[in-house]
Amino acid sequence: MNIHKDLVAASATPLVLAILAEGESYGYSILKRVRELSGGDLEWTDGMLYPLLHRLLRLGYVTTEWRTPPEGRRRRYYAITDDGRAALAEQQRQWVTVTRALGGVWRDSGWLPTAVGEA
Amino acid sequence: MDGLESQIGEWRAYVTRAPAVNGHDIDELEAHLRDQIAELDAAGLTGDEAFLVAVKRMGDLDTLSREFAREHSGRLWKQLVLSGEDDPARSSAGWFEAFVFALAAAVAMQVARLAADFPDEEPEWLFLNLTLLVLPFLAGYFAHRRQLDPRRWVLAAAPFALLALVVNLYPFGADSDTEILVALYLPVTLWFVVSYPYMGGTLKSHERRMDFVRFTGEWVIYYALIALGGGVLLGLTALIFEPIGAGVDERLVEWALPAGAAGAVIVAAWLVESKQHVVENMAPVLTMLFTPLFAVMLTAAAAIYAVSGAAGEFDRELLGVFDALLVVVLGLVLYAMSAREPARPPGAMDRVQLLAVTSALVLDLMVLGSMVARIGDLGFTPNRVAALGLNLVLLVNLAGAAWLSMRFLSRRIAFHRLERWQTSYLPVFAIWATTVVVVLPPLFAFD
Numbered sequence: 001m002n003i004h005k006d007l008v009a010a011s012a013t014p015l016v017l018a019i020l021a022e023g024e025s026y027g028y029s030i031l032k033r034v035r036e037l038s039g040g041d042l043e044w045t046d047g048m049l050y051p052l053l054h055r056l057l058r059l060g061y062v063t064t065e066w067r068t069p070p071e072g073r074r075r076r077y078y079a080i081t082d083d084g085r086a087a088l089a090e091q092q093r094q095w096v097t098v099t100r101a102l103g104g105v106w107r108d109s110g111w112l113p114t115a116v117g118e119a
Numbered sequence: 120m121d122g123l124e125s126q127i128g129e130w131r132a133y134v135t136r137a138p139a140v141n142g143h144d145i146d147e148l149e150a151h152l153r154d155q156i157a158e159l160d161a162a163g164l165t166g167d168e169a170f171l172v173a174v175k176r177m178g179d180l181d182t183l184s185r186e187f188a189r190e191h192s193g194r195l196w197k198q199l200v201l202s203g204e205d206d207p208a209r210s211s212a213g214w215f216e217a218f219v220f221a222l223a224a225a226v227a228m229q230v231a232r233l234a235a236d237f238p239d240e241e242p243e244w245l246f247l248n249l250t251l252l253v254l255p256f257l258a259g260y261f262a263h264r265r266q267l268d269p270r271r272w273v274l275a276a277a278p279f280a281l282l283a284l285v286v287n288l289y290p291f292g293a294d295s296d297t298e299i300l301v302a303l304y305l306p307v308t309l310w311f312v313v314s315y316p317y318m319g320g321t322l323k324s325h326e327r328r329m330d331f332v333r334f335t336g337e338w339v340i341y342y343a344l345i346a347l348g349g350g351v352l353l354g355l356t357a358l359i360f361e362p363i364g365a366g367v368d369e370r371l372v373e374w375a376l377p378a379g380a381a382g383a384v385i386v387a388a389w390l391v392e393s394k395q396h397v398v399e400n401m402a403p404v405l406t407m408l409f410t411p412l413f414a415v416m417l418t419a420a421a422a423i424y425a426v427s428g429a430a431g432e433f434d435r436e437l438l439g440v441f442d443a444l445l446v447v448v449l450g451l452v453l454y455a456m457s458a459r460e461p462a463r464p465p466g467a468m469d470r471v472q473l474l475a476v477t478s479a480l481v482l483d484l485m486v487l488g489s490m491v492a493r494i495g496d497l498g499f500t501p502n503r504v505a506a507l508g509l510n511l512v513l514l515v516n517l518a519g520a521a522w523l524s525m526r527f528l529s530r531r532i533a534f535h536r537l538e539r540w541q542t543s544y545l546p547v548f549a550i551w552a553t554t555v556v557v558v559l560p561p562l563f564a565f566d
Contacts, residue, residue: 027147028154045178046155050147051186058190058461060533073154076147083533 001041008042012052014091015042017084020062024079027053053078061087123166127152130174137180139188152177216263217389224256224385225378232377243298247286250306253381254313255279260385261316264392271320278312282556289560296501297560304505304555310335311549328542329457334391336454340401341387349379406455407468413451414471417444417478424485438506441486445513448479452520453541461535465528473524480517486510501563505555512551516544 019025019033027049034042056062061084068074080088127149134145152173159169177183231252235245255276262275286305291298317334318327357371452472487510494503523537 026150028151031151045182046151046176047148047178047183048186050144050151051183051190054144054187054462055190058533058535060535064462073150074146075150075154 003042008044011042011095012044012049013056014088014095016049016052016056017061017080017088017091020078020080021085021088024077026075026077028075030078056084059083059087123156123170126167126170134180137184137187139184139191141191144187148177213264213389213393217260217385220256220260220263221382221385221389223259224253225382227252227256228377228381229374232373238373243291244287247298247302247305248283249302250309251279251283251286253384254306254309257385257388258313258316260388261313262320265316265319267316267320271316274320275312275316278315279309282308282312285557289565291560291565295560295565297563297565300501300505300559301556304552307552308549308556311545311552325539325542328545329538332453332542332545333457334388336450336457337391338387340405341390342383345383345387346380349383353379403458406451406458410451410455410468410475411471413448414475414478417448417475417482421478421481421485425481438486438490441482442506442509442513445479445483445510445517448475449513449516452476456538456541459534461533461538463534465530465534469524469528473521473528476517476521476524480514480521483510483514483517487514501559501566504559504563508551508555512547516541516547519544 015034015037016030019030019037025033030053031044031046031049034044053062053064057064057078060081062078062080064076064078066074066076130152131145131149134140134148140148155173155176156166156169159172160166164172231245231248235242237245258275258279262272267275282305286301289301291301314328314331315322317331318324321327353372353375360371452475455468455472487507490503490507490510494507497503519540520537523532523540526532527534527537
């Protein structure tokens with residue numbers, strides 16, 4: 001499935017924030033988690049993650065630190081802040097509203113299996 | 120693995136050329152690349168294959184660099200990657216565009232001077248309209264450079280036309296105080312009017328507003344440099360022509376000075392736009408140098424005035440000096456902010472700046488107290504209303520800035536919030552300046 005790039009871009013912020021809400025992480029592992037969550041359907045250009053992370057940093061949604069774990073190379077770790085959690089909650093509300101509206105109209109017009117509407 | 124290392128080295132050198140990506144970003148991208156290669160390696164690809172796939176997944180450098188530039192508009196500012204991206208031919212045409220607008224401003228200034236018969240006559244309208252003769256051309260330069268659509272051209276031009284009408288139709292009395300106030304505040308209002316075309320016909324973007332603040336700071340520096348150079352040139356020319364006959368040097372000053380001063384407004388703007396990297400090295404040094412010096416001076420002044428309790432002796436001139444000082448401090452704070460990397464954690468410089476802001480706040484409170492007492496004794500005059508308003512506007516701004524900087528220094532908020540406070544506050548300055556120009560004169564019967 002080829003997801004439109006606007007949709008990929010719009011979902012990027014909540015997705016990254018939600019992954020960081022699971023625990024601190026670094027770029028490469030965030031991307032792996034995105035692939036895993038979407039079953040490989042959400043294709044990001046790897047490099048694009050970093051400007052996004054830097055924007056979240058500037059907005060104060062995440063903090064960052066360079067660290068070298070005992071077994072591994074030096075990486076830049078990101079952790080979510082309280083502001084970030086608040087932003088994530090707000091994004092969640094918006095996405096739930098959007099998916100509910102879309103699900104409703106698709107179920108009514110019988111376009112898609114009801115599973116989508118219940119999501 | 121040697122082959123792989125040299126490939127990664129080459130890739131690094133290649134990415135380094137992208138203007139908006141700095142060393143730390145490259146470290147981060149390289150760590151990513153190595154993780155990706157290691158995983159592909161483990162999946163059974165050869166070193167070469169793994170490297171190629173990993174680089175491909177990273178995305179092409181132009182798009183990546185543009186994304187970085189969009190986020191780090193401060194770095195973007197250094198290189199102006201975005202403005203050049205669609206139209207490489209513009210950079211060479213840039214100087215011509217600036218030259219045309221600068222020439223137009225110079226001609227407008229000369230025509231006005233001849234019409235006023237300056238310096239034999241010194242009509243008030245000339246001083247009142249000085250900035251109205253020049254800044255529309257600066258606005259036009261930006262409107263043209265940013266390729267505004269016709270509707271936005273009209274929106275950019277309308278405030279100039281309205282203000283020109285207002286200022287010239289108001290029936291000011293002889294020796295009118297409000298007329299002097301208008302002459303002082305009109306340039307400020309007009310400068311804010313220029314921000315609209317500068318920001319490409321939007322006013323909402325906080326990032327673009329910060330760019331405008333940065334532009335203002337750099338423009339002041341360039342203009343001062345041009346004025347210095349121009350002064351030396353004029354002085355030497357006058358000396359050289361002196362033996363030829365009297366009057367040559369005066370003519371020269373009459374013709375060259377107004378035209379040069381007007382044209383330099385646009386030339387300085389062009390320099391800021393196109394020769395950014397030159398000032399880039401200078402601006403952080405200047406703020407580093409002057410922020411502590413101002414902090415020391417302000418703290419000393421606040422302490423001395425607080426101890427000696429000279430609040431009753433603030434006379435009108437001194438109040439004016441204090442207002443000017445506070446405006447300069449605010450300018451310095453804003454400019455330092457615009458030159459700062461937002462993601463950097465709080466440091467010594469931020470503390471020094473907080474000290475400067477707090478001292479300025481104390482001074483401002485004292486000035487305000489003295490001013491209120493004066494108004495209580497002697498009643499409202501246009502000058503007092505303008506000064507009181509300016510002080511209140513500055514007080515609220517500095518108080519907000521001090522509060523947010525304390526929270527930033529104790530790491531409770533991101534620097535972004537401080538920036539946002541200042542960029543959100545900019546319209547307040549614009550509104551106050553416009554109020555003084557438009558509302559105050561009729562309120563005081565143009566006295």
